[in-house]
Amino acid sequence: MNFHFEQYWKEYNDNTLSHSETHYLLTIYAILQKGEQLRASTIAKELGISRNAVHLQLKKLNEKKLVRVKDNFITLSKSSIELVEKIANKRQTMIVLLSEVLGVPMSVAATDSCKIEHLISDETGEALLKFVQFLRSDRKVVLQFLKEYQKYYLQCDPEIGCGLCENIHSMEKNNED
Amino acid sequence: MNFHFEQYWKEYNDNTLSHSETHYLLTIYAILQKGEQLRASTIAKELGISRNAVHLQLKKLNEKKLVRVKDNFITLSKSSIELVEKIANKRQTMIVLLSEVLGVPMSVAATDSCKIEHLISDETGEALLKFVQFLRSDRKVVLQFLKEYQKYYLQCDPEIGCGLCENIHSMEKNNED
């Protein structure tokens, strides 16, 4: 416990993307993926903020070469697509870990993941992904591990279930030993 | 993937404590635990910010009943001690999961945990704690699980090690079967 956290706490805002920027880019990415043309006011509606705020943020994102605006239509640069996909992966990994493995309710898992997705380092993101992939594999040792975890740590009514036990049961079905 | 994240993204700042407040309280807690008397300028030195900034923040924390100031000496209220201990637990749990189980370097684990500790819900914090406690227990199924995980997912030179394999080996020693 003698790690000097005081050295780290200021790094909170030293991220590639701020929380705000992250959600602009994620939103833009999601809409563009549907094949739709995208303008500022759509982002405003989607994020629930004013057109003016979007306008200002887009100007900054454009200066940072993260978005392009042409004829009022918005596209993402290659580098920001990479950033967005990395962050979306981190979010998804966290959600799976929290909800599928640890049994946290989906809405809580989604909220928490949404808050921290842009703060997690690539190193941690990759380690989490590997771990979750392993936990989702149908190895015997994983199923035994999960069953034992469920047995001791998740108090759930077997009649009702808890979200997690259903996952384990369905994994078992795919892995008849 | 059709979860509406746009509903959540604004909750980023709706936390009991901001990142800044969190680190004020954690710092105050740590110093008081050493039994030392504490004044504003000490916090300034510890956090690496100006006395003026500390002064303003302490005024706000005092209004929120999170700290008490008497004769320029600072103490924590009962409610903020509870908050601090909860957050410190979340941080510690995350650090253990990342560094001991997933093999992320300690400095990365510390930085990431420091950034997200105050954003994680109590529900997620408790679920993570249970999971880490289980992973640290000396159950046979846990050791097998960790060994298999290490085998497939952690490329490390057995001569040098990776931080994680050492943990597993030491767990094995305590669990002669």
Added chain:
DNA sequence: GCAAAGTGTCAAGCAAGCCTAACACTTATT
């Protein structure tokens, strides 16, 4: 005892990121 150092406090300023108000311009509607 007196200068130097440490401490608390107020003021003004800055950056991020939001807000509302106001205005210009372009589409739709009728």
Added chain:
DNA sequence: AATAAGTGTTAGGCTTGCTTGACACTTTGC
């Protein structure tokens, strides 16, 4: 053609949380 609705843009304001400068008061050192 005329009014309404949608969109982009600028300007001023607010909050959080930091900064530096200036000033007063209290310790400490010689």
